[in-house]
Amino acid sequence: MTKLDLKIEGMTCGSCSRAITARVSKFDFTSDVEIDHEAGTGVMNISGDFENNRTQVVNAINKIGYKVVE
Numbered sequence: 011m012t013k014l015d016l017k018i019e020g021m022t023c024g025s026c027s028r029a030i031t032a033r034v035s036k037f038d039f040t041s042d043v044e045i046d047h048e049a050g051t052g053v054m055n056i057s058g059d060f061e062n063n064r065t066q067v068v069n070a071i072n073k074i075g076y077k078v079v080e
């Protein structure tokens with residue numbers, strides 16, 4: 011398990027962070043997902059192939075209208 015720390019642009023309220031949390035939690039390799047719209051951060055644990063799974067998380071967040079910048 012590896013901790014993934016993301017900076018996410020475009021979140022304005024609690025429903026933004028809930029939408030990202032719901033989407034990211036659908037992956038079976040994520041756990042302890044914490045998305046903070048005020049800080050613009052996303053933190054979670056990733057199991058398995060970190061680089062590949064990180065890419066899947068980033069793509070999923072970008073696809074629902076936010077932007078992972080880091």
Ligand SMILES: [Cu+2]
Nearest residue numbers: 022023025026
């Ligand atoms: Cu919002």
